[in-house]
Amino acid sequence: IANLDGDDYWTHPDKLQRQVDFLEKHPEYSVCFHRNAVVDEHGARMDVPSSIPVAKQTFVLSEYLELQFLPWTCTLLSRRGLFGEFPDWYLQSPVGDFPVNVMNALHGDFGFIDEEMAAYRVHAGGFWSMGLKREDWTQKSRVQQERQALRWKDLGMLYQFLDGYLGTAHRPIIRRKIAEFAVSEAGCYRWLGDNKSMRRSLWR
Numbered sequence: 001i002a003n004l005d006g007d008d009y010w011t012h013p014d015k016l017q018r019q020v021d022f023l024e025k026h027p028e029y030s031v032c033f034h035r036n037a038v039v040d041e042h043g044a045r046m047d048v049p050s051s052i053p054v055a056k057q058t059f060v061l062s063e064y065l066e067l068q069f070l071p072w073t074c075t076l077l078s079r080r081g082l083f084g085e086f087p088d089w090y091l092q093s094p095v096g097d098f099p100v101n102v103m104n105a106l107h108g109d110f111g112f113i114d115e116e117m118a119a120y121r122v123h124a125g126g127f128w129s130m131g132l133k134r135e136d137w138t139q140k141s142r143v144q145q146e147r148q149a150l151r152w153k154d155l156g157m158l159y160q161f162l163d164g165y166l167g168t169a170h171r172p173i174i175r176r177k178i179a180e181f182a183v184s185e186a187g188c189y190r191w192l193g194d195n196k197s198m199r200r201s202l203w204r
Contacts, residue, residue, distance in 0.1 A: 001077070001078050001079075001080050002016060002019070002076065002077045002078075003073050003074075003076060003097065004073075004074055005073055005074065007121045008072075008073070008074040008118065008119060008120050008121055009074070009118065009119050009121070010074065010117060010118045010119075011037070011116070011117055011118055011119055012115070012116075012117035012118075015034075015117040015118065016077065018034075018113060018115075018117070019032050019034070019077035019113065020077070022111055022113060023077065023079060023111070026111055027108075028108055028109060029058075029108050029109050029110065029111035030078060030079055030082055030104045030105060030106075030107045030108030030109070030110075031071075031076060031077070031078040031079075031101060031104050031105065031108070031110050031111065032076075032077050032110070032111040032112070032113060033071035033072075033075040033076045033077070033110065033111075033112060033113070034075045034112070034113040034114070034115050034116065034117045034118070035050075035052060035075070035114065035115060035116040035117070036072050036074060036075050036116060036117070036118040036119060036120050037116055037118070037119045037120070038119070038120050038121075038122060039119050039120070039121050039122070040121070040122055041121065041122075043119075043121075046122060051069065051070035051071070051072060052069050052070075052071075052112065053068075053069070054068075054069070055112065055114045056112065057111060057112055058109050058110070058111065058112070059109060059110040059111075059112060060105075060109050060110070061102065061105040061106070061109075061170070062170060062173060064101065064102070064105060064110065065102070065162070065170055065173045065174060065177065066173055066177070067177070069110075071101070071110065072118070072120045073097045074118040074119070074120055075117070075118050076097075076101070078100075078101075078104045079104070079107075079108075082103070082104050082106075082107040082108075083103045083104070083106070083107070087165060089161045089164070089165070090161075092161070093157075093158055093161055094154035094155075094157055094158055095154070095158060098158060099158065099161070099162065099165075102162060102165075102166070140191070142192065145188045145191050145192050146188070146192065148188050149185050149188035149189055149192070149197070149201075152181045152182070152184045152185035152188065152201075153181075153185050153201075155177075155181045156178050156181040156182055156185070156204070159174050159177050159178045159181065160178060162174055163175065163178070178204075182201050182202065182204045183201070183202070185201040186198045186199075186201035186202045189201060
């Protein structure tokens, strides 16, 4: 199964075949992914930090939960039928791809192909881009901080769902990340001068 959001695109004619061949050759992996470019709404490449800071063939679920690497949706190919019904909380999750990757990773590791074969587009209408223009990503603004605070809150909610789903196996990582997200959220509200929201985040 390969997903491609409507604003992103693949850049290599053999991308899917390369990934299928990789999974056929390596049955120990449930998912494989590769590098991607990040571009603006005009297709110009953006200078952003790599979401794969360390290149290696195998990544594991604990590293994913720690956010040590981030495979963009447009780069992923997974085996079908690894899990059954979606859990009830999935429809309440603020994002859809991250929990699916977690559910797949319970059945095998992440395999990495160190080649750029897709482009992720940042634009004002993007869901995870928070509706920000390119210049809003490079400077702090009130709207950026407001939306970033909501993003940290959403990540905390997602990890709370995952905490119940995964049980005790990854609980130390998940609980620590929930705390980190809450502190980051509080930092945004402090910058905004919203002390009530800041205290609420720190309490959480």
